[in-house]
Amino acid sequence: MKAGALELGEGSKTSIPRGGVNRGISILDFILRLIAIIGTLGSAIAMGTTDETLPFFTQFIRFRAQYDDLPTLTFFVIANSIVSGYLVLSLPMSIFHIVRSGARASRIVLIFLDTAMLGLLTAAASAASAIVYLAHKGNAQANWFAICQQFKSFCERISGSLIGSFGGIILFILLVLLSSVALSRC
Template structure:
């Protein structure tokens, strides 16, 4: 009887050690996954910042002069001639600024302190959703004007002018493409943040 009691006591002492070992391994695995999500999040944010900045810079530097002009009339096209292009530039610039100033530092915090970053990730999901709405609306507005510039609209007597302002249309199209690339990055950001929260990271 004494030997049986000793065996049971030694087994009870050994079980917590094994469970502790398993929990440590699980924590290490979870910590590695959290950091991987954090690194992916940071890369996506850098991509979103670069693409929105490129869209804003390309649109903001649009200034095309036609080679034919008179002494009194000069044909010029700028982004601020069209209010949707103004909104496009400011929206992408604001989105890029907020990503660089606000979300990139918080993303680094999620990498350095993955276990205590649940509230930070929740804030980033809300922030990314707002930025996604802003950039999507800007890209859609810019795409609408670019389409009209290329094809015109006979119902409203809007004439296509890309055959004259070729550089203007090419650059504005490039800006719209860069903005939509930013939209894609931000969509992936929201997805990654949601998965991280689902995994309780």
Template sequence: MAKANAIELGEGRKSRGVNKGVSILNFIFRILAFIGTLSSAISMATANETLPFFTRFFRFRAEYNDLPTLIFFVVANAVVSGYLLLSLPFSIVLILRSNAQRARMVLMMFFDMAMLTLFDSGTLLTAGASAAAAIVYLAHKGNSRVNWLAICQQFNAFCQRTSGSLIGSFAGIVLIALLITLSGVALARRP
């Protein structure tokens, strides 16, 4: 009886240690994904370039809101980074709680809820990033068949900025996939 109790206590302590590790990883991934998506949104939203010459009919100026797809990209990144910011306090509570039974309850509720929301944010972010990638690719390469010219020869700095801002977004997608895996691990260890 005493032995069984000791084993149970030991297992409880070990399980608490793993839970704490999962909570801390969860927090770190959330912060990194937040930084990635926010910097993507900001660097895309502030991208603009004005060429030092103009004609009567064209002003040679490129901005992100010339292309509706890039607007969607900025909105998707802003929404997901907002969700990640709002979820950070819960993530901190998970780390600080030391009462095992209660912490596990909160953890489970949090992971159940978070998994669905993370799945939605991941899908939104994937949609935004891949649509923007399609447009940025077109800006770089153009398409001779349908007569769309590559604009990156003229708007070089603009193109570099928009291409760069894709990185944060795709890093965010990978981190959200890792967060979903973490939630899956936590749910699989449900007693």
């Protein structure tokens, strides 16, 4: 009888700090998601509102640069909007994990969705970087000229909007790591 009571005591002793650590992880998860929303939404808005009209004529016929001239940048805006939308929808799940720190199935679902969104965001950010790099440097072998001499403010804007996305990628990797640590302690 005594041994049984001791075992029961041991069990509840180890389960209380476990729940506490998991709650802490879930709160951190919630905060990281809020930061990621700001980053991705900021990127989408910064890129989506980019528009430059040159005050003079150049040797090219057009003298206006917008983000949707390049399909890759349109994809960037769409992907960042999808990811920030997903992050807003995942906030209730994150709150649920703060309340119920022992939940398992919902954590696996969240790891899977987070990983998929990490893939989408990385794809959008790196494809956009490849195009932004080309806009800055051009490529002599392929006869693609740098367009940043003509469109300076446009180029600065599209370069800056990448920052939020790459921040979001790092946050997603952290979120997956945190969820798997919490899962192993359930």
